[in-house]
Amino acid sequence: MFDKFTISCKIEMLIQKSTPEGDNMDDIKDIIEEIKSRCDIASIISEYMNIKQSGNNYKGLCPFHGEKTPSFYISTSKQMYKCFGCGEGGDVIRFVMKMENLEFMDAVKILANKCGLEINTNMSKEAKIKLENIKKFQDIHVEAARFYFSNLVGSKNQGYEYLMKRGLDDKTIRKFGLGFSLDSWQSLSDYLVKKGYSKLDLFNCGLVNQNDSKTHFYDKFRNRVMFPIFDYRGNVIGFGGRVLDDSLPKYLNSPETIIFNKRQNLYGLNFARKNLKDRNVVLVEGYMDLISLYQYGIKNVVATLGTALTQEQGKLLKRYVDTVIISYDSDEAGINATLRAIDVLTNLNINVKVLDLKECKDPDEFVRNYGLNKYNEAIENSIHYVKFKINCLKREFNFEKDEHKIKFVKESSKIIKKLKSPVEVDYYTKYLSNQTDIGVDSIKREVYGKDYNKSYTNKYKASKxxxxxxxxxxxxxxxxxxxxxxxxxxxxxxxxxxxxxxxxxxxxxxxxxxxxxxxxxxxxxxxxxxxxxxxxxxxxxxxxxxxxxxxxxxxxxxxxxxxxxxxxxxxxxxxxxxxxxxxxxxxxxxxxxxxxxxxxxxxxxxxxxxxxxxxxxxxxxxxxxxxx
Ligand SMILES: [Zn+2]
Structure with a gap:
């Protein structure tokens, strides 16, 4: 019924991938075995869905595919589950991973909690200190977020006015934990020191700055609308602060800390991973784009927050999605950022499409002007990245000049060349041919280079x-x-x-x-x-x-x-x-x-x-x- 070997191999791999530095591998493995023996799979699964006893086993409606008659079975003797409808199956850890969309170690931690195990026993001293700091910094961020939030909703202030003006409602403000940092040098640090944290801790987690002569600390974020940044699990790991006027910098972000690694985090992924549609996600540039789309009902959306998309972020996305629809700003900077993001994502074999915002400058403006249906339409009509790249390239050439046309076709052929599917090559070759009046066959030769001769003549040999x-x-x-x-x-x-x-x-x-x-x-x-x-x-x-x-x-x-x-x-x-x-x-x-x-x-x-x-x-x- 189950391929035990594959499952245990998978676990080995996952442990190696996600074990925090300094953990003792054998201890982790022991803990996993202990968890599996302590957590009865049927009772854990029954927390997520209705199951019925059937002999020694249980059955129920599979949560991983839609069905009306149960084909989801739980074997209590093997401590495994298996759906005979969609084929999904595995042990209790896999079930929690799938249900909660979690990484292996995170599922292990949840289960460890449920069965009263302490996961971080026998760690090295450094690892323990690091974990303690992570925990402390996360707590500080939660407190800070609460403080900013109460500033925003507690009494009349410019921050709240600003968000209203941008069209956000109270429900959205609460959902994203938005806040306001007062126009003061130490209101946040005073608040957090009273809660028992040292100024050095606040400094180390990026919420306060130190003056040049290092004699005192002051709040980093002042008179700004505050956006808590979550990791994919939903922990607050940093903040972005936006000015209320046109002064610069428009956005100020938390520095890198042990809990906040910009390159490895995507804003909104904590919400998006629970709202994925067909493993698709919309990628935007800014906080306001994401929050605005979310308020209108587009919930499978993540943001890069002003920095170029990194490979780490691409890999993070790849865990959850097959297709990314890029919806960056429509200005020159946005187009260039789109081109870079395309390269990062396609190198990871992620399907990429690009959304056309028409005359709007960003997704926020688009969805506020045209509404949800039009944005969904734009998602539906988003174009394959090859078409986008060819269209971008086209702007650089003057088709009145023959050399330009030739150069354009050559450059475009390089783009098409990277496609792996012959059907796609065929399609975009025709597209390029239509754009330029240059024959499909010539373009294909350009695309395939020397190899084209082979496939060309072979094809005809076959039909001789x-x-x-x-x-x-x-x-x-x-x-x-x-x-x-x-x-x-x-x-x-x-x-x-x-x-x-x-x-x-x-x-x-x-x-x-x-x-x-x-x-x-x-x-x-x-x-x-x-x-x-x-x-x-x-x-x-x-x-x-x-x-x-x-x-x-x-x-x-x-x-x-x-x-x-x-x-x-x-x-x-x-x-x-x-x-x-x-x-x-x-x-x-x-x-x-x-x-x-x-x-x-x-x-x-x-x-x-x-x-x-x-x-x-x-x-x-x-x-x-x-x-x-
Ligand atoms: Zn199923």
Whole structure:
């Protein structure tokens, strides 16, 4: 029923990951075993949901997937649970982790508490002191938050007025524990000293500053609206304070302390992790954006608080979500921050989308102007990060200039190149092609580089239907087929021949044999019908003519001039595309030479010039294709 080995391996891994420094590993393992033996799984689970006895075991409605008949079983002898509906299963610690969305050690601590175990026995002295300080600093922060909150709601003040003006209601203010720091140098420290804390402690946890000559301390936050910063468990670990006017700095944050590590914390995650929708989260920049969205009903939202998103924050998010929807400010700084966040998140294999705020400067303004439904719509319509990056890039180029267009496609191809899914590559290649009028195939070559040839020809090898003689590597069956079809049509139908010969010549054909056949047709265009037998006089292998004979014109309506016109276009397109492919190959060769060799600067420069010339030729051909 349970794979015990996997479960114990997982536990080992988790212990190694989340054990605080200095803990004695064996002790922790003993404690975990002790917890599991003391906490009866059925009674712990019954605290979270209704269960019914069934023989020696219990069953109930699975809390991890929606169901109407119970498929969630608890085995008391094995002390394990298992849902036969969704497959979720494990021991009591896993259950608490899943239910509370907690890390392993946090679930262990909760369970230790429930069964009366002290978790921090036998720790090293340093670890103990550190833990004691963490506990003390957290207590100080809770007291400080209470103090700020009572300032805000206790009597009339500018802070409260400010928050009202920003559209927050009392419920939201309470939910986020917002507060106000008085315009005074020591009201907070006086309050906390009375509670029994030393000024040095207050200094060490970042709530007071020391003057330059280090003779006395003073409150760090004065005359500011206070935002308590929570860790993902909901502990207050720092504060952000916002000025009430336009003075600077607009926001003042707590410094790094043993409980507050900016790089590893995300504002609002304590709420968001309980309100996730399909493992999606909205990422915003500021306190007000987050709180405002929350008040309007967007609860799966976290904020970076003015600093660039860090890798640690990305990893933290990855525990809870698969997709991040970035909703930063719409100004230049916001766009740049979005681009950086995209890089951090995609490197962690998180799906990233970007939300468009239209003309609004930030999510706060958007949701207040347009409301919840419109913001949800914007979430729904948020665009894939590749599209966002391409759109950003586009602003830097002037499409009137061909070099710009080429450069743009090259840069965009680099973005597309990073995608792992061929379907996505296909989709964004087409998007780029639409934006620039440059062919999908050329862009794909740019994206795949040398590898494209392989996948390109392999693809056609697989669908090979007929033998082609002396087939150059990039010529596809599609090309030979369409050329032969056109030739056969003009051999058999004199009227069509007259029309088509006005539009094509030898240079529109790619395959040598077809060029010869065309020339023969031109010479004998007065004949009513030109049969295969007649062209046997040409120096063309029997096999090739045989394949010619096999081509059927049944599916073509020879009376429909539009259909014939399409075939002519396709023949021309194929030829030009082939030339473009050749030129692209040349370009790639040059580039790899430039990358690999210690080239003289002058050669490098010459090659750059040659590359521009070739790019120009590609573009000219591309224009030709588009004008067909
Ligand atoms: Zn289930």
């Amino acid at each position: 239907e007929e033998k082609v003689i002396e087939k150059p590597k990039a010529i596809t069956n599609g090309t030979t087929f369409i050329e032969k079809t056109l030739l056969k049509a003009i051999m058999y139908d004199k009227k069509i021949r007259e029309v088509v010969l006005l539009r094509v010549d030898e240079s529109d054909f790619l395959i040598r044999e077809n060029k010869e056949i065309l020339n023969y047709i031109i010479k004998n265009k007065e004949l009513d019908k030109i049969t295969i037998d007649k062209i046997k006089c040409l120096n063309i292998p029997e096999e090739y003519l045989q394949s010619f004979e096999n081509i059927s014109l049944d599916s073509i309506n020879l009376g429909n001039i539009k259909q014939i016109d399409e075939i002519v276009k396709n023949v021309k397109k194929n030829k030009i595309q082939h030339e473009i492919d050749k030129l692209l190959e040349e370009l790639q060769e040059m580039e790899s030479k430039q990358h690999n060799n210690d080239m003289k600067e002058v050669d490098f420069e010459n090659m750059e010039i040659a590359k521009i010339r070739i790019s120009q030729e590609i573009l000219d051909r591309q224009k030709k294709v588009n004008s067909l």
